[in-house]
Amino acid sequence: MTNHITTKWLGGMAFESTNTSGNTFKIEDKEESDGLRPKSLMLSALAGCSGLDVASLIKKMKLEVDTFKIDTIANMTEEHPKHYDAVVVEYHFYGSNLNEERLQRAVNLSVDKYCGVFEMFRQFAKMETKVIFHHK
Template sequence: MIFQMKENGFETELEYGKLTISGNEAHGFRPYQLMVSAVAVCSGGVLRKILEKQRMPIRDMTVEANVTRNPEQANKITDIHLHYTITGDELNEAKVHKAMELAQKHCPMAQTIIDSVTLTETVTLTK
């Protein structure tokens, strides 16, 4: 990837389109938003695959990411809490929790940050 400096940030051209990144969200995605998005979507995607392999098909999933940053350490991300809301008919709560643990171990983005950011997860199951 090549990032080109612009007046208010940087841009890169990817297969899907242009990505604009800026410290000012009026001009693009903020770097911390991209990092948190990568962790949330990677974790959710891996969890979905695991649930499907375990024959627990889902109709819908949302992932809410809550972030804690430390302003005394350059606004470092210290905690990410992911809350999944999963809708499906054949969901077993105990198996979903085990699938969440497995997903965290197999999500490359989660594994990238796990030694420096506290990552916690919770779930609400609906029919």
């Protein structure tokens, strides 16, 4: 399968990119802009890919979860080209009836089997996962 996106220069340090669904978003290289920074976007793609897997597995396994969030903490190298060399992905689950064993299994399935972005990150970074349960 081939994916095709188009990224158009908007002038200055800004681009507009399409995704494979045809939606657009802005990529910029400024802290105070409304655009997304390229390397941060990579971390969002990692969390989003795995998060979608886990959400699907929560539904399939009929697990009770009020909500969950994913914190992605990455170390950036000092030398150019600067890149991530170590990434910690923390899965935080919130609820009053959390099945810790099955939620851990859902995360493991995403990380080890389903999430292609996770597999891509493994090619250039040391990956670590943590699962944290917040019982109400």
